[in-house]
Amino acid sequence: MSNAKVLIVDDDANVLKAYERRLRRRFDLETALCSEEGVTAVNFLGPFAVIVSDMQMPRVNGAQFLQRITSVAPESVRIMLTGNADQATAAAAINEGQVFRFLNKPCDADDLAKAIDDAIHEHQRRIEELELVRQAVSGSIEMMSRVLAITKPEAFGRAARLKKFVASLAEQLKLPEAWEYETAAVLSQLGWITVPEETLNKHRSGAKLTKEERQTLDSRFDAAADLIAECPKLDRVAEIVRRCGTPPAATANHDEQVVDPIERGRALIDLAESFDELTAGQGITPLLALEQLGDSSHRHDHELLAGMRSHLEGAEDHVLIEVRVSELQDGMELAEDVVTTEGAMLVSQGQEVTLTLRQRLSNYCKTHSVKQPIHVLASRQAAERLRMAPEVAAAS
Structure with missing residues (x-):
């Protein structure tokens, strides 16, 4: 059986049952009786390698359904089933739903299985192409991150914490486009480069800003987005970062809402920044920070908060210990x-x-003095190994 997930949407229950009997042993299959159920499946059961949709369905036809989910499932390959394969239908489906293949109804299960196999191969090709794109842009991302580390180490530390938070939450919720969200979390901090040090110091201390200083601070996401947009293949990342400087978008009809990935990215980064301000900025424990964020429920997405709670409650147990530079270990x-x-900052808190x-x-310590010991969070196993190391050395 193929591991690729396949979704079939058709308003005829008998047709779906027949396909389920014939295809379930070959594919990881989900079915939906209407476009509304199809949207729910894409949002909560995906990602799907292949989405098959009937054209003629009540309220929302197949072409409109496939167009609606394009932003949510851009890599999914689409197949259209239609008993009305006229030119107008085909043109609408191709233009609106980006259809890979048309099949006439009634469609034999073997013919559909062959088309799904071809679509799975096409999906794999798209995924491989996307991976090449990610590798190609990683150099640009690394370069911008290094510039941030040199010019604004505090912002770079925050960027590392935001990336870790967003990556963990995206994995917990099994969100598609996770790499775009992680990249946006890191590069959203680039805008701090444009903020003068005097303005930054006033902002840190809570001093009143002038109108011009407030405008500079508020425009940092636009500044970051402008820089990101110069890099190829990072258009959506730039859109997410630019959206971070705006209020939450108005929600659509909750009965049939397709989650906008740009808005979801904005919400993720907004939650990550709020969490970071409470934990890294104010020293509040993660679970207490979660409770405070939950109190502002109108600002933060309930699904994200629930995923955040599951992640925090299931996180590996860590302890706070003191170490010297020579005792630092990967993963702390x-x-x-x-x-x-x-008192000059070398690395900001929160970095892994x-x-x-x-x-x-280590190289810096050879010629300069670093304040030691350093407080770190480490797994209990790592902390125990460090505690035992002097005893082992003494015994030998």
Whole structure:
């Protein structure tokens, strides 16, 4: 049986039952009796490699249904079933729903299975192409991240925390386009480069800003989006970041709502920034921060908050410990800023310890003084290994 998920939408229950009997052993199959059920399936049971839709359905026809889910499931390959394969129908389906193949009804299950196999191969090709695109743009993302690390280390640390938060929540909720959300979370902080240090210091201290300073601060997402838009294949990431500077979009009819991925990205980053301000900024524990965010339920999405609670409650147990630079291990998380003995920031709190970070700090310690020990979050196993290390060394 193929591992690729397939969705068939048809308002004829007998047709769906017949396809289920013939195809369920070959494909990971889901069915829906109308476009409304189809939208729900795409939002909550996807992602689907292939979506098959009947053309003639009540209220919303197949072409309109496929067009509605294009933004939510852009990589899904679409097949249209129609008993009215005239030119106008075909043109509407191609233009609105980006249909891969048409099949006339009644359609034999074997013929449909062959078309689905071809569509699965097409889906795999698209996924491979998308992966090549991701690899191609990763260099641009890395370059912009390094610029942020050098010019605004505090913003870079926040970017690392936002990426980790968004990645965890996207995985928890099994969201499509996760890489776009993670990328947008990191690059959303690029706008801080355009904020003068004096304005930034006033903002940190809570001092009153002038009208011009407030405008500069408020336009940071637009500034970041303009920079991102210069990179090829990052158009949607730029849209997500630009949307971060706007209020939540008005919701549509909840009975048949297709989740806008741009708005979902904005909501993710907004929740991540709010959570980061409470935990990293104010020192509030994660679960208490969640409770406070839940109180502002009109601002934050209920589904995201529920996913956040599941993630926090199921997270690996970590403990706060003190280590020296030489004791840092990959996977630890900095619980405070790493600073020189004179107070200059080297690495901001929240960043995950990596080989590159350890090498950077180790080299710096050879010629400069770093304030030690450093507070980090570590798994209980890592903390126990560090505690046992001196005892083992003494015993040997």
